Amino acid sequence: MTKLWSIEELAAHLGIPKQTIYQWRTKGYGPPGRRVGKYVRFVPEDVQAWVKSLPTGLV
Structure with missing residues (x-):
């Protein structure tokens, strides 16, 4: 298992x-986070997938 990010x-x-x-997070945007007790953690692979899903070429 990969280390979860804070x-x-x-x-x-x-x-x-x-x-x-x-x-x-309050706007429902950004990479998906997961609650682990009272903490929010992020799976690195989910973050990478989210980044890849962003539109390109916007300036």
Whole structure:
């Protein structure tokens, strides 16, 4: 099993502030997170699939 990422690790991987991750979650946007007790964790493969699903060429 792959190590699950915390919000801090996800933000570091994507190169964005962790507050953005919190905002995305309240808006129903961003990679799918999973609750593990009181924590939110992210499966790296789910994050990669989400990134690949984003439209390209938007400037």
